[in-house]
Amino acid sequence: MSKLLITGGAGFIGSNFIHYWLNNHPDDQIVNYDKLTYSGNLENLKDVESNKNYSFTRGDIADAKKISKALEGIDTVINFAAESHVDRSILDPAPFILTNVVGTQVLLDAARDAKVKRFHHISTDEVFGALQLDSKEKFTETTPYNPRSPYAASKAASDHLVRAYFHTYGLPVTISNCANNFGPYHYPEKLIPLAITNILEGKKVPVYGDGLYVREWLYVEDHCSGIEKVLEKGKVGETYLIGIDMDLPNIEIITKIIKLLGASDDLIEYVKDRPGHDRRYAIDAAKIKKELGWKPRYDFDEALALTVKWYQNHQDWWQKLKNKNYEDYYKKQYIIR
Ligand SMILES: NC(=O)c1ccc[n+]([C@@H]2O[C@H](COP(=O)([O-])OP(=O)(O)OC[C@H]3O[C@@H](n4cnc5c(N)ncnc54)[C@H](O)[C@@H]3O)[C@@H](O)[C@H]2O)c1
Incomplete structure (x- = not known):
């Protein structure tokens, strides 16, 4: 039995992940830690509120004291918490730096102190920049980072921090960079x-x-099963791209x-x-398919x-x-x- 801390669990992908995990791992315990910004919505989780293996704590990942408390007894952290909308980052970049960069650093420190067994960081293909419309090129795990919006830059910075904590402190991290998601509970401005x-x-x-x-579009449930594969079979220190080849x-x-x-x-x-x-994003998901045996279940x-x-x-x-x-x-x- 595992005890997971899901940050940003009241958002679109986080809440889908909580549903997915409780269905597929009913003995595990989940703590949902979320600041409840405009995109965090506890209605997404109404049906699991009374599940004895689920609890919610309202908090900011940048609040060192609160996050340390929430991490007591946790063995796995999955960091979904982020300011997530490119358009909003163009209107006002500051919250993106505070949550995505500073917040991730505070969370990493707290996870180190708590000696968690795994820190999984959720990231995006937007960190790689743009592809040409007429090219067949796709992003891979070795594509250099070239973020072009404040959102993408803040996510790139958080990915770098996560990797740095692996190399510098030996924190057992994994990262997944996913294509655009869609599905239930997606905030209606995307x-x-x-x-x-x-x-x-x-x-x-x-x-x-x-x-x-x-853009490449992956059904959110397939993103959840990709994260599950990385948690179960992924190699610590590695990054996995998750996409659907469309x-x-x-x-x-x-x-x-x-x-x-x-x-x-x-x-x-x-x-x-x-x-x-950015003109085009596309993911080559060969690594997660070949090394971890993941494949998407749904076609677009x-x-x-x-x-x-x-x-x-x-x-x-x-x-x-x-x-x-x-x-x-x-x-x-x-x-x-
Ligand atoms: N939506 C996509 O297509 C997509 C694709 C690839 C990767 N991602 C990544 O997946 C993650 C989740 O994205 P989403 O679409 O579900 O976003 P979302 O905006 O729906 O959810 C984000 C959640 O994080 C919470 N949050 C924000 N700041 C916080 C803070 N400081 N402390 C604690 N909680 C905070 C919000 O309240 C919200 O519940 C993000 O890291 C995003 O970069 C998203």
Whole structure:
């Protein structure tokens, strides 16, 4: 039996991971440690609240005293906690440095003191920078870091710190860098849930620039099973890229969602581009497949249909999130061309 501390467990991927882990490892204990920022939402975990193997502590990973207390008796830390939205990092980088860089360092120190058996850090493919639209190149574990947004730079810094704690102090770390995720409990300001919920509300869907920004999309449950494989079979000190070998331009994703919902292409609205917008990301996931035997369970179209259904069936969940703060952010962010 293991005792896991999940930081950022009230967010999109963290809450999916908690569900996944409790289903697949019912004897393990989980402490969810989360600051509950705008994207942290305990409603994501309503159904596990009364599970005796689950508990929640509200706290900041940058709060040394509180995080040390939360780490008592923990053997495995999985660090999902982060400021996670590129667009918000362009509007205001400071919270990204405080949580993603300083917070990770404070957490690493506390994990060292607590002598945890594993510190797994969740990262992103955005640390590698952008690929050319017309190239076949993909990111691998040895691609040099070249972050181009404040978000990506802060995540890159956190990855470097995690590796440094392995080499300098022998902290037993692993890192996974994943493609874009989608699925249930995804905060409705990110592309896929934004498109689905706007269409369900009969609103336009904003598309940046020419819409030809290419991303790789992994269903969140497959990300969870990838992390599980790294925890179970991954080699300490190593990094694993998690992806699905597909990539699509944003506009095609939106067109697919429009089709699934039987709506009209007239809902597409091109808006002013994101500054420094990375053209393409793509992951070569050969290492995790070959060395750890991981493979994704869902293909993209099947998972997109499941996701659309989930948002149709959980309107209460997302309607509450589209409140005044959300609207204020939305107006600042999307400028019609
Ligand atoms: N969403 C993606 O497509 C994607 C892809 C690859 C990697 N990632 C990484 O996965 C992780 C989770 O991303 P997400 O999409 O679930 O993000 P999210 O914004 O939905 O969740 C982040 C969670 O962290 C919490 N948090 C923020 N600052 C904190 C702090 N200082 N202390 C404690 N908790 C704090 C928030 O309250 C929230 O619950 C992040 O590290 C992100 O960089 C995300």
